[in-house]
Amino acid sequence: MASISPIYQAIGSIGESQFELQSKSIPGLTLRIPTSETIGDVVDILANKANSELDRSISDATTEELQSIARHWTTVDSPLSHVNFLVRQGDKPLGIAGLGWIGPANDEDEKQSERAGAAGVMIQPFARGKGYAYEALRMVFAYGLRELGLTEVWVGTHSKNVPMRKLMENKFGLLPEVSTDGLDKFGNDLQWTLKKDWLQPNV
Numbered sequence: 001m002a003s004i005s006p007i008y009q010a011i012g013s014i015g016e017s018q019f020e021l022q023s024k025s026i027p028g029l030t031l032r033i034p035t036s037e038t039i040g041d042v043v044d045i046l047a048n049k050a051n052s053e054l055d056r057s058i059s060d061a062t063t064e065e066l067q068s069i070a071r072h073w074t075t076v077d078s079p080l081s082h083v084n085f086l087v088r089q090g091d092k093p094l095g096i097a098g099l100g101w102i103g104p105a106n107d108e109d110e111k112q113s114e115r116a117g118a119a120g121v122m123i124q125p126f127a128r129g130k131g132y133a134y135e136a137l138r139m140v141f142a143y144g145l146r147e148l149g150l151t152e153v154w155v156g157t158h159s160k161n162v163p164m165r166k167l168m169e170n171k172f173g174l175l176p177e178v179s180t181d182g183l184d185k186f187g188n189d190l191q192w193t194l195k196k197d198w199l200q201p202n203v
């Protein structure tokens with residue numbers, strides 16, 4: 001089943017082996033769920049300290065822990081609790097992007113009818129500054145809000161993470177909420193919230 005988005009072409013559906021999102025702007029740029037063949041690429045990206053220095057969730061992880069995270073990312077559960085993609089151009093791994101957490105948008109909603117996702121992106125140093133993070137992240141936002149029916153997508157980062165702030169502020173044109181009570185459990189003090197209306201003018 002192919003879905004229609006102005007920014008990506010979806011090949012198949014999540015859970016199918018051929019499933020991938022193909023960028024319509026950057027030739028050859030794809031987002032795919034990692035497999036046993038590509039799990040090593042994910043571990044390499046997670047293990048690169050240049051990628052994780054401001055990400056408390058993985059910066060101190062051992063190789064075994066990173067392998068376990070990468071293995072988890074090869075899985076697709078129902079209802080979805082995460083959707084993690086390997087970002088590639090052709091066969092070349094460039095980074096990772098996705099929704100590392102999907103769950104109830106509101107803790108008090110007992111029926112959990114509204115779901116939200118927490119998005120992130122990581123691009124290897126050699127591939128930075130070429131627009132790959134912007135493209136991968138907007139594909140993730142569009143996929144989550146449009147395809148998965150999430151009511152909100154959240155992005156968190158630490159205020160010292162200038163590249164991520166600039167990506168969100170300058171490129172996406174979105175201002176963060178600044179936490180007044182310290183860092184969250186991932187070490188972040190800034191959060192952006194995208195709602196379905198983000199889809200309208202953008203994608």
Ligand SMILES: CC(C)(COP(=O)(O)OP(=O)(O)OC[C@H]1O[C@@H](n2cnc3c(N)ncnc32)[C@H](O)[C@@H]1OP(=O)(O)O)[C@@H](O)C(=O)NCCC(=O)NCCS
Pocket residue numbers: 050051052054119120121122123124127128129130131132133134135156157161162163164166167168170171
């Ligand atoms: C943040 C990160 C994903 C940006 O990746 P990238 O591919 O270089 O970003 P892009 O090329 O798509 O940049 C898009 C915009 O972001 C901003 N930006 C990116 N890197 C920047 C930098 N070093 N300094 C200032 N602005 C920057 C610019 O506004 C840029 O737009 P422009 O090229 O038109 O000026 C990358 O630096 C990274 O992987 N960092 C480590 C992991 C991380 O911190 N992830 C975020 C946590 S969710």
